[in-house]
Amino acid sequence: MEPNPGHQTVQETPQSRPYRTGVRVAALGGFLAASFLVAALGGTASANNVDGWYTTADKAPWTPPNFVFGPVWTVLYTAMAVAAWLVWRRRTDRTRPAMVAYAVQLVLNLAWTPMFFGLYPALGSAALWLALVIIVALIAAVVVTVLYFGPVSRTAGLLLLPYVAWLVYASTLNAWAAFNN
Numbered sequence: 001m002e003p004n005p006g007h008q009t010v011q012e013t014p015q016s017r018p019y020r021t022g023v024r025v026a027a028l029g030g031f032l033a034a035s036f037l038v039a040a041l042g043g044t045a046s047a048n049n050v051d052g053w054y055t056t057a058d059k060a061p062w063t064p065p066n067f068v069f070g071p072v073w074t075v076l077y078t079a080m081a082v083a084a085w086l087v088w089r090r091r092t093d094r095t096r097p098a099m100v101a102y103a104v105q106l107v108l109n110l111a112w113t114p115m116f117f118g119l120y121p122a123l124g125s126a127a128l129w130l131a132l133v134i135i136v137a138l139i140a141a142v143v144v145t146v147l148y149f150g151p152v153s154r155t156a157g158l159l160l161l162p163y164v165a166w167l168v169y170a171s172t173l174n175a176w177a178a179f180n181n
Helices: 021-050 066-088 095-118 125-152 154-159 161-180
Strands: none
Touching (some): 021 066, 066 095, 066 125, 066 154, 066 161, 095 125, 125 154
């Protein structure tokens, strides 16, 4: 009898020897840097507008105070980076497609903030609707990433689940803003 019936095993590649400690530490730093670069770029797009048009925007009744977003995103970006690092260091035949999925969701993540906050003054509600399309695509991309990460590292897949939950919540805030502004 199989130890895990129905569970697919991950095939290690010929390069499956573990990375040296220094390489693993540097890679973790790189994944964290990439996540926080996306966060910083998003922050520049939202910084002027959170205290600008967004203060007078019609927001969903379940919108948290602005001070909640920073800590939540800090935890989520950290979890994203650690999850990617856990998958990267496994060096399996599934690592590359998993990392491509991760990169796609990171690009969509980067696109949302400038669309929602930065382009609203120029495009009006069209920016909010386009942001809604982006965040729905982002949710799909993160779900795909979870599905790719899970077989490589269960922990990595689980680390992304709060991100999916937050994105679904954020999409409701985006939808309310699109319908009401």
